[in-house]
Amino acid sequence: MKLDRLVNVSDYEEAARRRLPKPIFDMVAGGAGDETSMRANRSAFDAITLRPKPFVDVTTRDTSTTILGVPTTMPIMLDPCGYQRMAHRDAELAVARAAGSQGMGYALSTVTSYAMEDVAAVSTGPKWFQLYLPPGDVSETEKLVERASAAGFDALCLTVDTTMRALRERDVRNKVKLPLRMGPAMLMSGAVRPGWAVDFLRGGVGRGNQGFAPKMLSIKAAGSKLSSTMRPVTEADLALVRKLWKGPLVVKGILRGDEVEQLIDRGVDGFVVSNHGGRQLDATPATISALPEVVEAANGRAEVFLDGGVRRGTDVVKALALGARAVLVGRPYVYGLAVGGEEGVRRVIRILRDETENAMGLLGCTTIPEITRDRVRVPA
Numbered sequence: 001m002k003l004d005r006l007v008n009v010s011d012y013e014e015a016a017r018r019r020l021p022k023p024i025f026d027m028v029a030g031g032a033g034d035e036t037s038m039r040a041n042r043s044a045f046d047a048i049t050l051r052p053k054p055f056v057d058v059t060t061r062d063t064s065t066t067i068l069g070v071p072t073t074m075p076i077m078l079d080p081c082g083y084q085r086m087a088h089r090d091a092e093l094a095v096a097r098a099a100g101s102q103g104m105g106y107a108l109s110t111v112t113s114y115a116m117e118d119v120a121a122v123s124t125g126p127k128w129f130q131l132y133l134p135p136g137d138v139s140e141t142e143k144l145v146e147r148a149s150a151a152g153f154d155a156l157c158l159t160v161d162t163t164m165r166a167l168r169e170r171d172v173r174n175k176v177k178l179p180l181r182m183g184p185a186m187l188m189s190g191a192v193r194p195g196w197a198v199d200f201l202r203g204g205v206g207r208g209n210q211g212f213a214p215k216m217l218s219i220k221a222a223g224s225k226l227s228s229t230m231r232p233v234t235e236a237d238l239a240l241v242r243k244l245w246k247g248p249l250v251v252k253g254i255l256r257g258d259e260v261e262q263l264i265d266r267g268v269d270g271f272v273v274s275n276h277g278g279r280q281l282d283a284t285p286a287t288i289s290a291l292p293e294v295v296e297a298a299n300g301r302a303e304v305f306l307d308g309g310v311r312r313g314t315d316v317v318k319a320l321a322l323g324a325r326a327v328l329v330g331r332p333y334v335y336g337l338a339v340g341g342e343e344g345v346r347r348v349i350r351i352l353r354d355e356t357e358n359a360m361g362l363l364g365c366t367t368i369p370e371i372t373r374d375r376v377r378v379p380a
C-alpha cells in the first residue's frame, strides 16, 4: 500500500475497507441500531461553521497544550479501542509507539492482545489506561488498577457507557460474535484479503491485560475478556476505583451535565463526552451538541474531552472552541493501523495535527488558548 496516496482520514477508511475482511472492517466502522448517533456525530460537526479573524500574524502556530497537567504536542489523543490485533499483528504496541513518536497521548483499552506493561514500556507519550471492570469480587479490579499504576499510566479512564452489549446489526449480519472467533465465515472472508491474512497468520500475540493465553488463541482469549468485563459501573465501583487510583480519574461516556458537579465532588478529574462512536445506545445526541452542557457544568473544575466523529483538523478546533480541552479519535487510527501498521498510525496522527495547525492559522489563532467560543457559529 502506497501510504503517500492517502491524504486524509477518509482515504485511510477506504484503504482499510479494501484491506480488511468485511466482518472485521464492519466491526470497526459500524455502530449500533440504525447508526443514527454515529452519523449524527459527523453531521453535527458539519453544521458548525468557523469564523476566521483577519489581521493576525499566524506565521508560527503552536499546537501544544497540556492534558490533565501532562504536556502534549497537540490537543488530540488516541481513544481506547479494543481488538486492535484484528487490524494488525503489532496492535497496541504499534499504536503506542506511533503516538509516542509524535508526542501524542494514547488511551489503552482493557481489551488488548499485549499486556499493559509491554505497551507502557514502549509508550513515550502521555498514557491513560481505560478500565472495564472485571466481573466477580473486587480483587480483580484492584489488581488491574495496581498494575496500571505500577506500569506508570498517567490517568485512569473509566468507561461508563457499556452497561450492556450493544445491538450492532452489521456484526449480526456478518455473524461476528464478541468475543471474536476465527470461525468459517471469518476464515472465508479472510481468504479474499491475502495481505491481511498473511499479516494475521504471521503475528504472535502477547498475554493480554489479564494474563491470557498464548499466541493465536489469545485473539479469542483477549476478546472473551471484553464480554466478561462488560458490566454496569455502580456508584460503589466509582468510589472503589477513586480510592484505589491515586492519579487523575477520567469518566468516559458522559452526554449530560446534570451529574457532572456531583461527580467532580466525588473525585472525578476529567470527562470524555462520548457516545462510544455511536456504538452503544443509538439515538443519543451528537457529542459536539452535548459538549457545551458538560463544559458548563464542569465550570473549570474538571477537564472536558470529546470523542465521536472527529475526522478533520477543523473538527478539532470546533470542539476546542466549544470548551473541550482536547479531543480523542477512535476509528481513524485503527484504519491507519490496518493499512500501514505503526507507520500508518503515525501518518494518520500527522494528518490530524497538520490539519489542526492549518485550521488554527486560517482561523487567526497562533496558540490553543486563542481558539475561543467566538470562532464558531453553532446553528440554533
Ligand SMILES: Cc1cc2nc3c(=O)[nH]c(=O)nc-3n(C[C@H](O)[C@H](O)[C@H](O)COP(=O)(O)O)c2cc1C
Pocket: 027, 028, 029, 041, 079, 080, 081, 082, 083, 109, 110, 111, 130, 159, 252, 274, 275, 276, 277, 278, 279, 307, 308, 309, 310, 328, 329, 330, 331, 332, 334
Ligand atoms: C473497534 C473499536 C473498539 C473500541 N473499543 C473500546 C474499548 O475497549 N473501550 C472504550 O472505552 N471504548 C472503545 N471504543 C470506543 C472508542 O474509544 C471511542 O469512544 C469511539 O471510537 C470514538 O468515535 P470515533 O471512532 O468516531 O472517533 C471502541 C471503538 C472502536 C471503533
